[in-house]
Amino acid sequence: LVVLGIETSCDDTAASIVRGNGEILSQVISSQAELLSRYGGVAPKRAEEAHLQVIDQVVQQTLDSANMTGKNLSAVAVTIGPGLSLCLRVGVKKARRVAGLFNLPIIGIHHMEAHALVARLIEKDLQFPFLALLISGGHNLLILARSLGHYVQLGTTIDDAIGEAYDKTARWLGLDIGKGGGPALEELAREGDADSVKFSIPMRQHKDCNFSYAGLKTQVRMAIESRNICIDKSPIFSANSLDRRSRADIAASFQRVAVVHLEDRCERSIEWAMKIEPSIKCLVVSGGVASNQYVRNRLNHLVVKNGLRLVCPPPSLCTDNGMGCGVMVAWTGIEHFLVGRYDFPPPVNDPEDYMYDLRPRWPLGEEYSQGRSEAR
Ligand code: ATP
Ligand code: FE
Numbered sequence: 001l002v003v004l005g006i007e008t009s010c011d012d013t014a015a016s017i018v019r020g021n022g023e024i025l026s027q028v029i030s031s032q033a034e035l036l037s038r039y040g041g042v043a044p045k046r047a048e049e050a051h052l053q054v055i056d057q058v059v060q061q062t063l064d065s066a067n068m069t070g071k072n073l074s075a076v077a078v079t080i081g082p083g084l085s086l087c088l089r090v091g092v093k094k095a096r097r098v099a100g101l102f103n104l105p106i107i108g109i110h111h112m113e114a115h116a117l118v119a120r121l122i123e124k125d126l127q128f129p130f131l132a133l134l135i136s137g138g139h140n141l142l143i144l145a146r147s148l149g150h151y152v153q154l155g156t157t158i159d160d161a162i163g164e165a166y167d168k169t170a171r172w173l174g175l176d177i178g179k180g181g182g183p184a185l186e187e188l189a190r191e192g193d194a195d196s197v198k199f200s201i202p203m204r205q206h207k208d209c210n211f212s213y214a215g216l217k218t219q220v221r222m223a224i225e226s227r228n229i230c231i232d233k234s235p236i237f238s239a240n241s242l243d244r245r246s247r248a249d250i251a252a253s254f255q256r257v258a259v260v261h262l263e264d265r266c267e268r269s270i271e272w273a274m275k276i277e278p279s280i281k282c283l284v285v286s287g288g289v290a291s292n293q294y295v296r297n298r299l300n301h302l303v304v305k306n307g308l309r310l311v312c313p314p315p316s317l318c319t320d321n322g323m324g325c326g327v328m329v330a331w332t333g334i335e336h337f338l339v340g341r342y343d344f345p346p347p348v349n350d351p352e353d354y355m356y357d358l359r360p361r362w363p364l365g366e367e368y369s370q371g372r373s374e375a376r
Contacts, residue, residue, distance in 0.1 A: 001075075012320055188252075
């Protein structure tokens with residue numbers, strides 16, 4: 001079994017070929033990071049153009065470096081949501097073309113499910129059911145994965161995701177965010193005193209598993225303003241800013257509170273999950289923020305204290321701009337293929353007819369209704 005995975009849900013064009021046993025045969029990514037830093041965010045139309053420019057090349061390179069042609073493939077897996085529909089459809093159109101040419105089945109993939117299931121590629125003995133904390137720039141999810149395709153959403157963010165809070169804080173602190181706000185902030189925070197600035201921990205009075213990072217963001221902004229650091233990319237920033245030590249203190253204090261909030265919710269979700277599936281043994285942590293070493297250490301401590309094991313994919317398989325971004329899609333395709341979940345889409349008569357089952361907004365699993373009544 002050999003599956004080609006294609007991912008274009010946001011700003012990176014990625015593809016990979018993975019064998020049924022989890023062997024990664026090739027992985028290629030074309031990143032738009034430079035384009036994004038020029039325009040200061042993801043502009044859907046520009047992102048679509050960038051995907052269109054490179055998609056054929058990325059897939060061809062993926063085949064070439066695995067020494068394969070389409071004839072060697074068993075199926076094509078492609079992210080169909082959630083994400084920007086203009087971007088998603090570039091990948092879906094390509095997947096349909098390859099599948100049509102070689103008469104292969106297509107497997108439509110949920111991007112966040114792929115973030116969670118890639119943990120089963122690196123830990124072959126990771127069995128369902130397990131808990132998953134998926135933390136990135138756009139998502140903050142606590143999921144109980146009961147079995148393949150059967151997920152219960154224990155919590156989500158009511159405003160921003162933690163990665164967004166890292167990115168904004170990094171930007172406000174004037175960090176060089178070329179490598180991304182999160183890594184830059186993590187680095188600076190190592191130099192700071194995490195107890196020096198008193199930020200309040202979000203949602204302590206809410207007895208649910210949801211997250212909120214908008215309030216913490218505001219507190220950080222106020223702390224910076226009150227210390228007279230210029231917000232954003234002001235040209236006078238460096239002249240008028242606080243010294244590195246003060247900024248490191250803010251970074252460390254922000255990070256501590258951001259992660260205490262994760263710990264609070266994880267601990268409660270373990271309690272809830274144990275009621276539904278007493279046999280869970282693992283908490284999977286994935287998504288871009290899961291590459292943060294401080295986050296990993298703190299969550300590992302919490303998970304072990306609660307008698308579970310932490311499974312955290314390596315950073316290259318956690319982030320969307322890592323090499324493994326296509327790998328997680330191919331692997332999730334393999335998981336579904338093995339239980340017979342795939343499609344042969346109707347032949348494409350009209351070359352523009354590529355709106356095959358796109359799901360730009362697509363919740364992962366059903367909400368935990370009992371949790372709602374337990375929550376205040
Ligand atoms: P999605 O929400 O659709 O998965 P995304 O675009 O946020 O997509 P990811 O690569 O999963 O993509 O996550 C990126 C986020 O992870 C960014 O907000 C980034 O700052 C954050 N991040 C990456 N590395 C670190 C780190 N070391 N510490 C903290 N945050 C990090
Ligand atoms: Fe992602």
